[in-house]
Amino acid sequence: MRRSALFLPTLKENPTEAQIISHRLLLRSGMIRQTSAGIYCWLPMGFKVLKKIEQIVREEQDKAGCQELLMPTIQSAELWKESGRYNDYGKEMLRFKDRHEREILYGPTNEELMTDIFRQAVKSYRDLPKLLYHIQWKFRDEVRPRFGLMRGREFLMKDSYSFDLDYDSAKKAYNKMFVAYLRTFARLGLKAIPMQAATGPIGGDLSHEFIILADTGESAVYCDQKLLDKNPLQDSVHYESDLQEIVDSWTSHYAATDEKHDPVRCPIPTSQLVSARGIEVGHIFYFGTKYSEAMKASITTQEGQNIYVHMGSYGIGVSRLVAAIIEASHDDTGIIWPESVAPYSLGLINAVQSDAHVTKITGQIYDQLRQQNVEVLYDDRDERAGTKFSDMDLIGVPWQIIVGTKGIKNGTVEVKNRKTGQREMISQESIYAKFNNIKVGLRC
Ligand code: ATP
Ligand code: MG
Numbered sequence: 001m002r003r004s005a006l007f008l009p010t011l012k013e014n015p016t017e018a019q020i021i022s023h024r025l026l027l028r029s030g031m032i033r034q035t036s037a038g039i040y041c042w043l044p045m046g047f048k049v050l051k052k053i054e055q056i057v058r059e060e061q062d063k064a065g066c067q068e069l070l071m072p073t074i075q076s077a078e079l080w081k082e083s084g085r086y087n088d089y090g091k092e093m094l095r096f097k098d099r100h101e102r103e104i105l106y107g108p109t110n111e112e113l114m115t116d117i118f119r120q121a122v123k124s125y126r127d128l129p130k131l132l133y134h135i136q137w138k139f140r141d142e143v144r145p146r147f148g149l150m151r152g153r154e155f156l157m158k159d160s161y162s163f164d165l166d167y168d169s170a171k172k173a174y175n176k177m178f179v180a181y182l183r184t185f186a187r188l189g190l191k192a193i194p195m196q197a198a199t200g201p202i203g204g205d206l207s208h209e210f211i212i213l214a215d216t217g218e219s220a221v222y223c224d225q226k227l228l229d230k231n232p233l234q235d236s237v238h239y240e241s242d243l244q245e246i247v248d249s250w251t252s253h254y255a256a257t258d259e260k261h262d263p264v265r266c267p268i269p270t271s272q273l274v275s276a277r278g279i280e281v282g283h284i285f286y287f288g289t290k291y292s293e294a295m296k297a298s299i300t301t302q303e304g305q306n307i308y309v310h311m312g313s314y315g316i317g318v319s320r321l322v323a324a325i326i327e328a329s330h331d332d333t334g335i336i337w338p339e340s341v342a343p344y345s346l347g348l349i350n351a352v353q354s355d356a357h358v359t360k361i362t363g364q365i366y367d368q369l370r371q372q373n374v375e376v377l378y379d380d381r382d383e384r385a386g387t388k389f390s391d392m393d394l395i396g397v398p399w400q401i402i403v404g405t406k407g408i409k410n411g412t413v414e415v416k417n418r419k420t421g422q423r424e425m426i427s428q429e430s431i432y433a434k435f436n437n438i439k440v441g442l443r444c
Contacts, residue, residue, distance in 0.1 A: 019147060193228070221261075223276075344395075
C-alpha cells in the first residue's frame with residue numbers, strides 16, 4: 001500500500017481524553033476513532049490488526065477441535081427469562097423493543113442462545129462431546145467505559161461453549177481451551193498467565209482468567225515469580241492426548257486475582273510473590289449444569305437416563321487484545337507490533353522524495369516486495385525524511401527499509417528493526433531474500 005493513498009489520519013498531538021498509553025497510541029496512529037462513550041470506529045489500519053488477532057484466535061480454536069458458527073448480536077428476552085438472567089444482569093444489558101413490542105436485547109454474552117441451539121439439536125449421549133464458538137460483537141453498558149478499547153461498551157469477543165456428559169469429560173474440554181489459550185497468547189507475542197478466578201456460587205476450581213501484567217491493568221494480581229520465568233507454549237499440541245500435564249505445569253504455581261488472593265493463606269513466601277496489576281484478556285469457566293437445568297437442556301445417557309448436560313464457556317477479548325498488545329509492546333516513539341499481528345510487515349521509506357533516481361529505485365523495491373506478497377507500506381509522500389521516520393515508528397511496523405541517496409550510490413539500503421532499533425546497510429538485492437518469508441502467519 002502506498003502511504004499517499006492510505007486512509008490513516010494520524011494526530012500530531014497527544015489526545016487529552018486518553019489516559020493510558022494504548023488509547024493514546026491507537027488514536028494518534030489513526031487506528032480507531034471514538035464515536036460515543038466506549039464505542040469506536042475501526043479505521044483501515046486498526047481494522048487490519050483486529051482481523052489478524054481474530055484470525056490467530058480462530059486458528060487456535062479450530063486446532064483444538066472447536067467449531068465456528070455465528071450467532072446474531074440481537075437476542076430475544078425470552079431465553080434470558082428462562083435462565084433467570086434477564087433480571088440478574090441489570091443495567092449492563094442494553095434492552096429494547098421491536099415494532100411489535102417484543103422485548104429484545106443486544107447480546108452481552110451467549111450462554112442462553114447457545115444452550116437453546118444445543119437443546120433443540122442434541123438429545124443423545126452419542127452426539128457428545130461438542131465444542132462450539134463464535135466471534136461476534138457484544139454490548140455491555142459498562143458504568144465507566146474507559147481506557148479506550150480496554151473497557152468499551154461495544155467490543156469483539158470470541159466465546160466458546162462446551163457440552164459434555166459428565167464432569168470428567170467437561171474437564172477435558174476445559175483443558176483443551178486452557179491449552180488453546182496458552183497457544184493463542186504465545187502467538188500474539190504475549191505473556192499471559194492463567195490465574196485462579198472466583199467461580200461464584202457454583203464453586204469448584206475450574207475457572208481461570210488469563211492475565212497480562214501491565215501497570216495500567218484494572219485488577220490487582222498475585223503470582224509466583226516462576227510463572228513469569230516460564231516460557232510461553234510455542235510448540236504445537238496434540239489435542240487428543242492427555243493435556244493435564246501441560247495444564248498442571250501452569251496451575252501448580254500460585255497465581256490468583258485479588259478476588260481469590262488471601263495474604264494469610266498464601267502458600268508461597270513474600271520474596272517469591274509478584275504483586276502486580278493485570279489486564280484480563282481471557283476467561284475460561286466450567287459451570288456444570290447451571291444453564292442446562294434452568295433451560296432444560298437434557299440428554300439421554302447410554303443407560304437410558306435423562307441428565308442435564310455439563311457446560312463451560314470460554315471468552316477472549318479480541319478487541320481488548322489490540323490495546324493489551326500495545327500496553328505490553330511500545331516505546332517512547334510508538335507502537336511495536338509483534339510480527340504476527342502487524343498491520344504491515346515492512347515499512348519502505350523513500351528518504352529523498354525529490355531525488356528521481358532514489359524514487360525510481362524505491363518504486364522498484366516496492367514492486368518486487370509486493371510480487372513476493374510481502375505486506376509493505378511504502379511512504380511515498382512528499383514529506384521530510386524526519387516526518388516519515390517518526391510516523392513509521394509511531395505506526396509500529398516491525399521492519400523498516402530506508403532508501404537514501406548515499407546508499408543507492410553503493411547499491412545499498414538501510415534496514416531497521418523497530419523492536420531492537422538495530423540498523424544495518426544491506427545490498428539492494430539481498431532485501432528480497434531477507435524478507436521473502438515474512439508473510440504473517442507463515443512463521444507460526
Ligand atoms: P471484566 O472483569 O474485565 O469486566 P468480564 O469478566 O466481565 O470482564 P467476561 O464475561 O469473562 O468478562 O468476558 C470475556 C472477555 O471479554 C474478558 O476476558 C475480556 O477480555 C473481554 N471483555 C469483557 N468486558 C469487556 C469490555 N467492556 N471491553 C472490552 N473487552 C471486554
Ligand atoms: Mg471475566
